[in-house]
Amino acid sequence: MTRRTSPTSWGLYPSIQQRNLPLHQVADPLPTLAEPVLAFGNGRSYGDVCLNEDGDVLLTRGLDRFIAFDPATGILRAEAGVLLSEILALVVPQGWFLAVTPGTQFVTLGGAIANDVHGKNHHVAGSFAEHVRAFELLRSDGTRLCCGPEQNETWFRATVGGLGLTGLITWVEIQLQRIANPWIVAENRRFSNLDEFFALNDDYEARYPYTVSWIDCATAGRTLGRGIYMAGTHAPPGALIPAASPRRSLTIPLTPPISLVNTLSVRGFNWLYYHLPRPTRALTPYPAFFYPLDHLLEWNRLYGRRGFFQYQCVIPPASAHEALREILSRIAASGQGSMLAVLKRFGTRTSGGLLSFPRPGVTLALDFPNLGQKTRALLDRLDEVIRQADGAVYPAKDARMHGDSFRHYFPQWSQFTHFIDPHFSSSFWRRVMAE
Amino acid sequence: MRNILILGATSAIAEATARRFAAAGARFYLVGRNADKLAAIAHDLEIRSSQAVYSESLDLDLLDQHPALLSRAEKALGGIDVALIAHGVLPDQQACQQSVPMTLAAIHTNALSVISLATLLANSFETRGQGVVVAIGSVAGDRGRASNYVYGAAKGMVGLFLQGLRNRLAGKNIQIVTIKPGFVDTPMTAAFEKKGLLWAQPDQIAQGIVTAVERRRDVIYLPWFWRWIMLVILHIPEGIFKRTKL
Numbered sequence: 001m002t003r004r005t006s007p008t009s010w011g012l013y014p015s016i017q018q019r020n021l022p023l024h025q026v027a028d029p030l031p032t033l034a035e036p037v038l039a040f041g042n043g044r045s046y047g048d049v050c051l052n053e054d055g056d057v058l059l060t061r062g063l064d065r066f067i068a069f070d071p072a073t074g075i076l077r078a079e080a081g082v083l084l085s086e087i088l089a090l091v092v093p094q095g096w097f098l099a100v101t102p103g104t105q106f107v108t109l110g111g112a113i114a115n116d117v118h119g120k121n122h123h124v125a126g127s128f129a130e131h132v133r134a135f136e137l138l139r140s141d142g143t144r145l146c147c148g149p150e151q152n153e154t155w156f157r158a159t160v161g162g163l164g165l166t167g168l169i170t171w172v173e174i175q176l177q178r179i180a181n182p183w184i185v186a187e188n189r190r191f192s193n194l195d196e197f198f199a200l201n202d203d204y205e206a207r208y209p210y211t212v213s214w215i216d217c218a219t220a221g222r223t224l225g226r227g228i229y230m231a232g233t234h235a236p237p238g239a240l241i242p243a244a245s246p247r248r249s250l251t252i253p254l255t256p257p258i259s260l261v262n263t264l265s266v267r268g269f270n271w272l273y274y275h276l277p278r279p280t281r282a283l284t285p286y287p288a289f290f291y292p293l294d295h296l297l298e299w300n301r302l303y304g305r306r307g308f309f310q311y312q313c314v315i316p317p318a319s320a321h322e323a324l325r326e327i328l329s330r331i332a333a334s335g336q337g338s339m340l341a342v343l344k345r346f347g348t349r350t351s352g353g354l355l356s357f358p359r360p361g362v363t364l365a366l367d368f369p370n371l372g373q374k375t376r377a378l379l380d381r382l383d384e385v386i387r388q389a390d391g392a393v394y395p396a397k398d399a400r401m402h403g404d405s406f407r408h409y410f411p412q413w414s415q416f417t418h419f420i421d422p423h424f425s426s427s428f429w430r431r432v433m434a435e
Numbered sequence: 436m437r438n439i440l441i442l443g444a445t446s447a448i449a450e451a452t453a454r455r456f457a458a459a460g461a462r463f464y465l466v467g468r469n470a471d472k473l474a475a476i477a478h479d480l481e482i483r484s485s486q487a488v489y490s491e492s493l494d495l496d497l498l499d500q501h502p503a504l505l506s507r508a509e510k511a512l513g514g515i516d517v518a519l520i521a522h523g524v525l526p527d528q529q530a531c532q533q534s535v536p537m538t539l540a541a542i543h544t545n546a547l548s549v550i551s552l553a554t555l556l557a558n559s560f561e562t563r564g565q566g567v568v569v570a571i572g573s574v575a576g577d578r579g580r581a582s583n584y585v586y587g588a589a590k591g592m593v594g595l596f597l598q599g600l601r602n603r604l605a606g607k608n609i610q611i612v613t614i615k616p617g618f619v620d621t622p623m624t625a626a627f628e629k630k631g632l633l634w635a636q637p638d639q640i641a642q643g644i645v646t647a648v649e650r651r652r653d654v655i656y657l658p659w660f661w662r663w664i665m666l667v668i669l670h671i672p673e674g675i676f677k678r679t680k681l
Contacts, residue, residue, distance in 0.1 A: 022622075022625070024447075024622050025471075025472060025475070026475070027471050027475075065475050065476065065478070065479035066478065066479045066482040066483065067475075067478055067479070067482075068478065068482070069482045090482065090483065
């Protein structure tokens with residue numbers, strides 16, 4: 001019935017053993033559970049929230065059927081293992097789009113809820129869970145709870161952002177947004193430091209539903225926090241559509257023994273990315289705008305066999321400016337630049353999830369090749385800044401935060417523990433509860 | 436747009452194949468044993484194809500039901516363009532060795548019911564002057580092996596029968612396709628350790644089936660490399676082969 005493998009999360013760290021239990025039918029009861037289990041979707045979270053070392057994982061990709069779709073209202077119900085990419089392929093030609101999408105379309109519906117993911121439109125639309133009308137939660141005792149903002153509301157708030165610990169999400173019903181056009185009107189603008197970013201941000205947030213910035217974190221001093229502001233909106237009906245040239249995906253064919261992302265390549269890449277000429281305003285196909293990295297399949301392999309650490313934090317508005325400056329200075333001083341650093345301001349909407357990450361403030365996402373203790377030490381130094389500023393670090397991208405930091409960032413954790421299914425657990429949860 | 440009858444529609448390979456046809460707006464008549472599974476698949480295909488999907492639950496072991504089933508499907512769809520025969524079971528070889536009834540039951544499901552359906556479909560297509568019958572055989576049907584010769588014998592019978600049917604109907608605009616998959620990661624093979632390069636996903640097989648129908652192929656191994664593996668296996672002299680443990 002089972003097989004033992006070493007599946008990985010997207011960060012390729014940690015590398016562990018767990019047993020796979022494939023699921024095929026939403027109506028089936030859970031398999032007999034000897035060890036603690038955890039749902040595993042498409043393995044796109046970075047650290048260990050989707051892993052269950054020495055335990056079992058319920059593979060949910062076999063739950064991949066659409067259940068209902070009303071093209072008049074944009075309400076879609078599907079099994080929890082359906083990928084966002086599969087939803088888009090179905091609904092975009094019919095004039096609908098996800099209300100909120102993360103930076104990859106290769107995540108399952110269940111995973112999107114369990115991590116309460118967010119996207120470039122957080123300042124207007126909030127997080128993924130705000131557009132979830134209902135889902136079914138299957139508990140290990142066989143109970144099936146239909147949860148929504150108004151039904152089993154406490155279970156809804158525990159499961160949204162609940163890291164898969166409250167049971168198995170079997171199906172999900174979401175509200176889509178109407179679009180007139182599958183293309184995006186995108187605007188790009190360089191900024192030469194953090195002050196300029198904040199000035200631009202107010203203006204762009206008022207005009208565009210999608211905003212995000214890339215920043216060069218290999219520089220310091222006067223150009224600290226220079227970068228490119230990217231904003232977009234769904235194109236209006238009848239916007240002149242350039243002839244589509246289908247993009248061919250590239251796949252990184254193997255994992256090199258050492259990381260190809262290093263100080264030298266980070267500096268070179270960041271310099272180039274900043275200076276490359278780009279159109280200020282252009283019509284862009286939606287995948288290129290929302291999912292630039294999906295084009296490069298298995299890009300995580302570039303970081304070599306030791307994998308990498310993602311680090312995404314959010315800093316409340318009051319201390320955002322100062323804390324960001326401090327974080328970027330500490331990174332620059334460490335010499336461990338991040339290949340891709342992404343900056344965005346979250347809006348004030350919150351989904352109410354007990355462990356949801358998005359909250360008002362500025363969020364910064366970084367990735368670092370795993371250089372062992374050296375990288376952990378840097379991330380610990382960043383955590384000092386975040387704790388001081390009363391911010392938080394995103395569990396979906398974490399493989400190393402300390403338990404006391406987690407409990408500080410997510411003060412509702414103790415309330416959350418009442419909703420954990422007694423037969424569910426994860427490597428992440430055991431790690432942050434152990435210390 | 437095609438009208439497609441799928442027998443054994445809840446099989447993983449059949450479901451993956453149906454999704455690929457659905458994307459092109461096909462219309463379906465689905466037949467399977469488990470009504471709940473069938474309903475879930477029918478809803479999914481309705482959404483993917485934006486077409487009404489017909490389905491009925493029936494145990495295809497009941498051979499005397501086949502003629503009425505096929506006329507219901509023909510009537511609902513207004514004619515069948517492609518029939519995919521995908522039902523089957525993977526019997527427990529060890530248990531079959533000790534039980535003649537179990538052996539015959541596996542052969543009944545995997546071979547006799549397929550032969551019944553293929554015969555009826557072929558005759559109906561012959562009258563109409565067009566049609567495609569696709570049936571799932573197996574690489575296991577190419578040579579008898581100790582580990583699964585009950586399953587293999589049934590699949591081998593299907594392969595040989597379709598070969599004859601193809602020969603009979605050649606030049607009559609009727610296509611008979613034998614699909615021979617290797618190891619496929621499906622619920623049917625849940626008992627296996629699915630490691631290594633030889634294991635394929637159902638969607639890879641589905642893609643091969645759709646291509647085989649489009650290009651009017653006769654016999655196709657899926658994935659392609661099994662053709663060469665089986666070529667070697669078929670050429671091992673029996674005196675040596677009988678001592679191997681494959």
